[in-house]
Amino acid sequence: MLYSETTPAEKRRLFRERLATGELLRFPGAFNPLSARLIEQKGFDGVYISGAVLSADLGLPDIGLTTLTEVAGRAKQIARMTELPAIVDADTGFGEPMNVARTVQEIEDAGLAGLHIEDQVNPKRCGHLDGKQVVDTSTALGRIRAAVDARRDANLLIMARTDIAAVDGLDAAIDRAKQLVDAGADAIFPEAMRSLEEFAAVRDAVDVPILANMTEFGKSELFTSQQLADVGVNIVIWPVSLLRIAMGAAGRALDTLNDEGSLTRKLGEMQHRADLYELIDYEGYNRFDTSVFNFTIDR
Ligand SMILES: C[C@](O)(C(=O)O)[C@H](CC(=O)O)C(=O)O
Ligand SMILES: [Mg+2]
Structure with missing residues (x-):
């Protein structure tokens, strides 16, 4: 935490x-x-x-x-x-x-x-x-x-x-x-x-x-x-390198958004909400206060 x-x-x-x-x-x-x-x-x-x-x-x-x-x-x-x-x-x-x-x-x-x-x-x-x-x-x-x-x-x-x-x-x-x-x-x-x-x-x-x-x-x-x-x-x-990769991906996502009006096709390239929460350690905060992470995330 x-x-x-x-x-x-x-x-x-x-x-x-x-x-x-x-x-x-x-x-x-x-x-x-x-x-x-x-x-x-x-x-x-x-x-x-x-x-x-x-x-x-x-x-x-x-x-x-x-x-x-x-x-x-x-x-x-x-x-x-x-x-x-x-x-x-x-x-x-x-x-x-x-x-x-x-x-x-x-x-x-x-x-x-x-x-x-x-x-x-x-x-x-x-x-x-x-x-x-x-x-x-x-x-x-x-x-x-x-x-x-x-x-x-x-x-x-x-x-x-x-x-x-x-x-x-x-x-x-x-x-x-x-x-x-x-x-x-x-x-x-x-x-x-x-x-x-x-x-x-x-x-x-x-x-x-x-x-x-x-x-x-x-x-x-x-x-x-x-x-x-x-x-x-x-x-x-x-x-x-990671900035170049992230900015490259962001630029391509904005192109997709312009072309298709949605980012649905890009979901597979995104860090999933569940992975983000794991990286931030929501679980750890929940041990401190059980009301922090009392929900589920569908993959
Ligand atoms: C290592 C460097 O000093 C940096 O600021 O990251 C730069 C990297 C870059 O501009 O590609 C560098 O001068 O090599
Ligand atoms: Mg430098």
Whole structure:
């Protein structure tokens, strides 16, 4: 009933334990708190909270318009609805190193298990678009040092994302990844890798977990979980996929409604009321107050 039973500290501790095994952990992107529960119900390892989804959800482009308050608030709503660890996209950290420090504390207080901070200049853009710019090494490292110093729970995973590969090439990404780890990053998110070989090269260069971003219609081929596990990737995200699927289905349903005047033909594609109630755990609320769920639902 209500929110997750696992405390944020416990989620972080368990997440660290799972990461230490070296296995691949699968983190689909939740586009709302409810979809985080679906991700948990289907047996995934964690929930990713995407900046691209957060901004798209507000009808905004992913160019750093969302504020720390909005991101931490939404991340909290999502993270507290699942027993799984949740990682949030903190973009560039919302400002200078002092702002990054505050970002980390807000996100920690919001109950997240981890976050990533990238080395793009502001205004940032989707890592899979052309024309990105990255900050110099000392600025990039300054962000990570500030993040690491600011956390109060040592288990909060501070991941450094580098977008430099698309600007200066793979060797530059490897150099930067090593420096980010030296600055205290617990994990590396090498953005816009083009091949499994590139993931493998980053894997060989650093001694911390690495993340693969399997976003669609971007620069990376869509590798399977097995392919990514085979090259030693530790976390894979499908950041925007569920939103794309849901919006695609919503668009087609609206077309049907226009054409046929009814959604009867779409019923089989819909989440059934009974499944929705199960996901929300009406039964649990009923144990608290037996008048909540005293009806039946026909399938
Ligand atoms: C991972 C990402 O940062 C996100 O916000 O989800 C995006 C995803 C996308 O725009 O497809 C990214 O920059 O890769
Ligand atoms: Mg993003």
